[in-house]
Amino acid sequence: MSRPDHGDGSAASINPDKLFLASCMALIATSVAFAVVGAIMLDLKSEFLLTNQHVGWIGGAALWGFAVSQLIFAPFCDTLGMRLLLRLAFLCHLAGALMLIFANGFAMLFTGALTIAFGNGLVEAACNPLVASLYPDDKTVKLNRFHVWFPGGIVIGSVLAYGLDQVGLTAWQLKVCLIIVPTLIYGAMMLREAFPPTEGVRAGVGMGEMFRVTLTTPLMLLMLACMAITASTELGPNRWVPAVLEAGGIPGILVLAWINGLMAVLRYKAGFAVERWSPTGVLLGSAVISFAGLLWLSYAQTLTIAFASATVFAVGVCYFWPTMLGFVSERIPKSGALGLGLMGATGMAVVGLFTTPWMGRIADEIGHEQIPVAETTELFRSAVVELPAMADVAAPERRGDLETAAAVVQEALDVSAEGLPPLLTANALRAIMDSGAESALVDAAAAILGPADNYGGRASFRYILPFTGALIIVFGLLYGSDRRAGGYRVTRIDEAA
Numbered sequence: 001m002s003r004p005d006h007g008d009g010s011a012a013s014i015n016p017d018k019l020f021l022a023s024c025m026a027l028i029a030t031s032v033a034f035a036v037v038g039a040i041m042l043d044l045k046s047e048f049l050l051t052n053q054h055v056g057w058i059g060g061a062a063l064w065g066f067a068v069s070q071l072i073f074a075p076f077c078d079t080l081g082m083r084l085l086l087r088l089a090f091l092c093h094l095a096g097a098l099m100l101i102f103a104n105g106f107a108m109l110f111t112g113a114l115t116i117a118f119g120n121g122l123v124e125a126a127c128n129p130l131v132a133s134l135y136p137d138d139k140t141v142k143l144n145r146f147h148v149w150f151p152g153g154i155v156i157g158s159v160l161a162y163g164l165d166q167v168g169l170t171a172w173q174l175k176v177c178l179i180i181v182p183t184l185i186y187g188a189m190m191l192r193e194a195f196p197p198t199e200g201v202r203a204g205v206g207m208g209e210m211f212r213v214t215l216t217t218p219l220m221l222l223m224l225a226c227m228a229i230t231a232s233t234e235l236g237p238n239r240w241v242p243a244v245l246e247a248g249g250i251p252g253i254l255v256l257a258w259i260n261g262l263m264a265v266l267r268y269k270a271g272f273a274v275e276r277w278s279p280t281g282v283l284l285g286s287a288v289i290s291f292a293g294l295l296w297l298s299y300a301q302t303l304t305i306a307f308a309s310a311t312v313f314a315v316g317v318c319y320f321w322p323t324m325l326g327f328v329s330e331r332i333p334k335s336g337a338l339g340l341g342l343m344g345a346t347g348m349a350v351v352g353l354f355t356t357p358w359m360g361r362i363a364d365e366i367g368h369e370q371i372p373v374a375e376t377t378e379l380f381r382s383a384v385v386e387l388p389a390m391a392d393v394a395a396p397e398r399r400g401d402l403e404t405a406a407a408v409v410q411e412a413l414d415v416s417a418e419g420l421p422p423l424l425t426a427n428a429l430r431a432i433m434d435s436g437a438e439s440a441l442v443d444a445a446a447a448i449l450g451p452a453d454n455y456g457g458r459a460s461f462r463y464i465l466p467f468t469g470a471l472i473i474v475f476g477l478l479y480g481s482d483r484r485a486g487g488y489r490v491t492r493i494d495e496a497a
Helices: 016-039 041-048 052-080 082-101 106-134 139-146 149-166 172-177 180-190 199-203 207-216 218-247 252-268 270-297 303-317 320-331 333-369 373-393 396-414 424-433 439-462 465-484
Strands: none
Touching: 016 041, 016 052, 016 082, 016 106, 016 139, 016 149, 016 172, 016 180, 016 218, 016 252, 041 052, 041 106, 041 172, 041 218, 041 424, 052 082, 052 106, 052 207, 052 218, 052 333, 082 106, 082 172, 082 180, 106 139, 106 199, 106 333, 139 252, 139 270, 139 320, 149 172, 149 252, 199 333, 207 218, 207 333, 218 252, 218 270, 218 303, 218 320, 218 333, 218 439, 218 465, 252 270, 252 303, 270 303, 270 320, 270 439, 270 465, 320 333, 333 424, 333 439, 373 396, 373 424, 373 439, 396 424, 424 439
16 A cells, blocks of 8 residues: 655655744744734624624634644644645635635624634644654744744734724725735745654654543643643733724734734743743743733723733743643653644634633623613614614615614614613614714714723633633642752653653
C-alpha cells in the first residue's frame, strides 16, 4: 500500500524558515478574522437588528467552530499530514469570508463565521505540531514566537478596519475582505513546500498511545481545565472590548489594537521570561496580572483609564495560550498533535459556546437595568408618531428602515405596561438609531442605549474574575512543586511514560 502524500520530505528538502514564516501568515489570517468579526459587531447589531446574545452567538461560532475543527482533525494530523490540513484551512478561510460578505441574515452570518472558524482550527491543528517538529529543542519559546502573530494579526486587522472607517469606507463588508489577503498569501507560500513528519511519527508513537496519554494523564486533564479558563480570561473580554468601549464613546477598536500590539511584542521576547521564571512561573505571574488588569478594565470609563487598564490586562494574558501549549508539549510529549489540538479545542470551545454568549447575556440583562423607563417610554411614544410620518416623505431606499423601526418601537410599547421589556427595548432603540430618522430621535436613542450597553458590557468582565482567581491557586501549586523538585524539567519523548 502506498504511503499518503503528506508533503513530507527529506531534511535537506525542508525549509524550516519558510515553513515557519508561512505558518505565521496563516495565523495572521486567523487573527485578522478574529479582529474583523469583533470590529463589525455593532454594524451587525444595527443592520440585522440583532441582540447582544445573537451577536454573541456569531462571535462565539468563530470560536467553538475552531474547537470542533481541532477535535476532528488534530488526531489525524500524523496520518493526513500537515500540508493537507493547511490546504483545507485555506478553502475554509476563503469560503467563510465570502459567506459573510454576501450574508442576508443571522443564519448566513453564523454559517460564515463558523466556516472561518473551521479554517482557524485547521491552522492551529497543523501549525502547532509543525512548529514543535521544526524546533524540538526550543518548543515553548518558538511557540510563543509563532503565536506573536495572533495578537499581531489582530493589530493589523484592527488598525486597517479603523482606517477604513476614517477614510469613509464604512461598509462592514469591506472589513471582511481584509481576511482574504493573508489567506491568499499563505495559500501560495505553502502550496508546494515539503513538510517534516510530526514528533510522534518520528518517535514511533502510535495513535492509540497518543490517545491513552492524552486522556488518562492527570496533569493533562488538569491543564485542559486550566486552558478553558486561560482562554476565557484572554479571549472572552477581547471579543467584547470594541463593542463595549465604543458604546461608551471610547474607540474600542484602537484599545483592542493596543492590547494585541503589546501581546505581540511580549510574545516575541518570551525567551527572556521563560528562561528567567520557567513556564510555570510565567503562568503564575500571568494569572495574577491578568486578574488585576481585567478588574481595572471593567471600570474603564475614560480613554486614559481604558488604555492604562488594557496595558495591565495585555501583560497578564499575553503568555497564556502559547505557554500552555509549550508546557503540555514539553511535559507530556507523547500527547503529540492530539494533546496540542485538544488544548486549543478546549479553550476555543469553552469561549465560543459558553463565555462569549454568556457575557452577552449578562450585558443584555445588566444593561437593561440601566435604561431609564420614563425617558425611554416618552421617546418611543414620539417615535411611533414621527417615524411613519418620515417614511411617508422619505426616498424609497430609506422608507423600509423607517417603517421597520416604527414597527419594532410599537411592539416594545405594546408590551410595556408593566415596564420596559428586556431585549425588545434595546432592539427598538437600535432600530431608531439605524433608521435614518432625524438626528434628534437618533441622538436621543443613542444617549439612552450607549451608556446602558457600556455599563452592562463592563460588568460582564467582572464575572470572569473568580475563574481567573482559581488559576492563581493551580499555577501557584505547580510552580511550588517545580521549585521543590529543583526546578522546571522538560520531559523527553523517549523517556515519557
